[in-house]
Amino acid sequence: MGTFSTHNFKDQKALIRVDFNVPIKNGEITDDTRIRGALPTIKKVLADGGSIILMSHWGRPLKDIEKKPNLTLADFSLKPLIAPLAKLLGTDVQFSDDCISADAAQKAKDLKPGQVLLLENLRYYKQEEKGDKEFAEKLSKLGDVYVNDAFGTAHRAHASTAIIADFFPGDKKMFGLLMEGEVKAAEEVMHNNKRPFTAIIGGAKVSDKILIIENLLDRATDIIIGGGMAYTFFKAEGGQIGSSLCEDDRLDMALELLKKADEKGVCIHLPTDSIIADKFAADANTSSAASSEIPASWMGLDIGQMAIAHFKKIICESKTILWNGPMGVFEMDKFQHGTKAIAEAVAEATKRGAFSLVGGGDSVAAVNKFHLADKVSYVSTGGGALLEYFEGKELPGIAAISKK
Numbered sequence: 001m002g003t004f005s006t007h008n009f010k011d012q013k014a015l016i017r018v019d020f021n022v023p024i025k026n027g028e029i030t031d032d033t034r035i036r037g038a039l040p041t042i043k044k045v046l047a048d049g050g051s052i053i054l055m056s057h058w059g060r061p062l063k064d065i066e067k068k069p070n071l072t073l074a075d076f077s078l079k080p081l082i083a084p085l086a087k088l089l090g091t092d093v094q095f096s097d098d099c100i101s102a103d104a105a106q107k108a109k110d111l112k113p114g115q116v117l118l119l120e121n122l123r124y125y126k127q128e129e130k131g132d133k134e135f136a137e138k139l140s141k142l143g144d145v146y147v148n149d150a151f152g153t154a155h156r157a158h159a160s161t162a163i164i165a166d167f168f169p170g171d172k173k174m175f176g177l178l179m180e181g182e183v184k185a186a187e188e189v190m191h192n193n194k195r196p197f198t199a200i201i202g203g204a205k206v207s208d209k210i211l212i213i214e215n216l217l218d219r220a221t222d223i224i225i226g227g228g229m230a231y232t233f234f235k236a237e238g239g240q241i242g243s244s245l246c247e248d249d250r251l252d253m254a255l256e257l258l259k260k261a262d263e264k265g266v267c268i269h270l271p272t273d274s275i276i277a278d279k280f281a282a283d284a285n286t287s288s289a290a291s292s293e294i295p296a297s298w299m300g301l302d303i304g305q306m307a308i309a310h311f312k313k314i315i316c317e318s319k320t321i322l323w324n325g326p327m328g329v330f331e332m333d334k335f336q337h338g339t340k341a342i343a344e345a346v347a348e349a350t351k352r353g354a355f356s357l358v359g360g361g362d363s364v365a366a367v368n369k370f371h372l373a374d375k376v377s378y379v380s381t382g383g384g385a386l387l388e389y390f391e392g393k394e395l396p397g398i399a400a401i402s403k404k
C-alpha cells in the first residue's frame, strides 16, 4: 500500500472516498465535523499540486424511498455540501450529479491541478452497497490514486470503500490522514497496549457489547462495566435491580462472561452502587442504593459515588484506556455525574501518560459535552467500524488497502 503523507500528488487526480454523511436539516448542514475531518487530506493533495474527486454516501436513499414514496433521490443529494465545502477549502467545488455518468468522467478528466470535483451520492446506485465490481471499476477510472479517508464506513465491503481498491496497483491505494490516524490509534490499543490496559464499556444493552467484551478478555487487564448493561450482570448474580434495564435472555451469557474473565485473570469491575430514580425522566425523584438492592419500581440510571471512586482509581492507574459507552443516562443532568467523572478520570490518566481512545457514538458525545475531547489521546469518528475492529473482525476498508 502507498503512504499518503509521503506520496507526491503533483499532476495526479486523487479519488478520495470521504464520509460526508453529515446531518442536514432544511438544506443546511447542522454539524460539519465530518467534513472538517477530511480537510487535512484534501489540503495536502491540493498543496502538492494535485486535483481531487470526492465521493461519499449520504443516508440510505434507495431504502428510505422504498418505505416513504413521498421522498425522491433529490432529498438525498450532496448538493447542499458544495457551498460549505468551497468555503472551508477557500476554492471552487465542481459537482457532477451522477457519480459514474459521462459527465462525471469528463469533469474528472478536465480537472486541473488545485481543482476539486464532488460526485453525487454514491448510494443512488444499489451497486454501491452491494459491492458491485463493475460499478467499482467505473468509479476507479475517475482517478489515478485511490485514497480512503472514510473510517466510519470501513466495516462495509461496499464498492467505493473496499472493492474499488482492487483496480489500483499497490502504491496507488492508501489511507487518507483521518483514516491513518484512526487505524493507528486503534492498533495502539489493540496490539501495542501498555499494561495495565483498562476497557470501559457502558451504554444501554449488553447484547450490543458482548463480542467486544469477549475479545477484550484476551487483551485487557481490567474491564469496567457501567451504564444500563451493568444491571443484567447484577440480576444474573441474584441481585434485586427493580425496574432497571435488563436483558433477561442474556442472564446466562452474563454469568458466562464473568466466569471466562475469572479464568483468564481479567478483573471485571461492576458499579457497586447506583443513582436510582422513580421514573425514566429528567425530573424524577432520585436516591442512591447498592446496585444489587434496588427497590421495586426504582431504576438505576447512573453509577453511584462508591463506584465513581473505585473506577477512578482503576482508570488513573492504567497505561492504556479504551472507552465505549456512557456510565448512565448522561443526557439528563441528574444522571450525568458518573459519565462526567469517568471522562475526567480518563483525561487525568492521559495527562499522566496513558494512551486513551474514546470511540463509539455516545461516549464521544459525552467527552464533547464535558469539553474533554482534547484531553484524551484520540477520539474516534467511526462508531460501528470501531466497535467491529475491537470485536476482532477484519474491516474490509482497511483490508482492501493493506493487503499485498
Ligand code: AMP
Pocket (backbone or CB within 6 Å): 202, 203, 204, 205, 208, 226, 227, 228, 229, 245, 300, 301, 302, 324, 325, 326, 327, 328, 329, 330, 331, 361, 362
Ligand atoms: P449505547 O448506544 O448502547 O452505547 O447506549 C447509550 C445509551 O445508553 C445512552 O443514550 C444512555 O442514556 C443510555 N444509558 C446509559 N445508562 C443507562 C441506564 N442505567 N439506564 C438506561 N439507559 C442508560
